[in-house]
Amino acid sequence: MSVYVPPFQIPIFRPGVPSDGELVFATIAMSPFVFTTGTWLVCKSKTAFTSEAVFVFKRNGTQFGTATFAAASTVAVISKPVTLTLFSVSQSLEIYAPDPADGTGADIEFALLATRLT
Numbered sequence: 001m002s003v004y005v006p007p008f009q010i011p012i013f014r015p016g017v018p019s020d021g022e023l024v025f026a027t028i029a030m031s032p033f034v035f036t037t038g039t040w041l042v043c044k045s046k047t048a049f050t051s052e053a054v055f056v057f058k059r060n061g062t063q064f065g066t067a068t069f070a071a072a073s074t075v076a077v078i079s080k081p082v083t084l085t086l087f088s089v090s091q092s093l094e095i096y097a098p099d100p101a102d103g104t105g106a107d108i109e110f111a112l113l114a115t116r117l118t
Contacts, residue, residue, distance in 0.1 A: 001018070003118065004117065005116050005117075005118055007112075007113050007114060007115045008033075008112060008114055008116060009112065009113055009114075010027075010044075010093075010110075010111070010112040010113075011109075011110070011111055012061075012080060012095070012110040012111075012112070013091060013107070013108070013109055013110075014097075014107070014108040015106075015107055016055075016098040016100075016106055016107065017099070017103060017104070017105065017106045018097030018101055019066070019096060019101050020051070020079060020097070020098075020099045020100050020101045021096055021099030021101075022096065022097040022101070023094060023095075023096060023097075023113060024090075024095045024096060024108070025093075025094065025095040025100060026092060026093070026094045026095075026099050027089040027092070028090055028091070028092050029088065029090065029091050029092075030089065030091075030095070031087070031089060031116060032087060032088050032089060032115075032116070032117040033087050033114040033115060033116050034053065034084050034085060034086045034114060034115050034117060035065075035081055035082055035084070035085040035087075035088065035112070035113075035114055036068075036081075036115065037063075037080055037082065037083060037084065038080070039113065040065075040068075040078075040081070040085075040112060040113050040114070041065065041067060041078045041111070041112050041113070042078075042080075042110075042111045043055065043067040043069075043075070043078065043109065043110050043111075044074055044075050044076070044107065044108075044109050045069065045074045045076075045105045045106060045107060045108050045109070046052055046074070046075070046107035047068075047104060047106040048072050048073055048074050048104065048105065049069040049070075049071060049072070049073065049101055049102045049104055049105035050103065050104045050105075050116065051071050052055065052068065052069065052070055052071055053066070053068070053069045053098040053101075053104055053105050054066050054067070054068045054098050055067040055068075055069075055076070055095055055096065055097060055098060055108070056095070056096045057093070057094070057095055057117070058093075058094045058095075058096065058113075059085060059087060059091060059092070059093060059094075060091050060092055060118035061092075061094075064081050064085045065079050065080070065081055065085070066078075066079045066108055067079075068109070069102075069105060071113075075102050076092075077081045082105065086117075087114075094108065116118065
């Protein structure tokens with residue numbers, strides 16, 4: 001018999017304007033989880049970016065996705081992982097701000113959707 005394990009959300013808020021390549025968020029997996037190739041992220045800002053700005057998502061230092069804000073936009077376009085992105089116990093999830101920084105885009109909200117593995 002299989003057991004349904006609902007997805008869980010990782011909400012993140014970065015107040016203010018991030019600096020060049022700033023580490024915006026980092027955490028270590030306490031239990032295994034996966035980001036699917038479907039909808040795994042929503043990203044918005046309270047203040048629009050002046051030029052294109054790309055936030056980079058990494059697993060143990062290796063990029064697996066991006067959130068790109070177009071100039072004058074407050075909603076990011078999300079790159080979807082080509083394959084499932086599995087996080088084992090003790091692997092790190094990191095989000096980095098654009099480098100160079102935009103200087104205007106501010107108050108960034110991220111909502112990541114992951115599925116726990118049992």
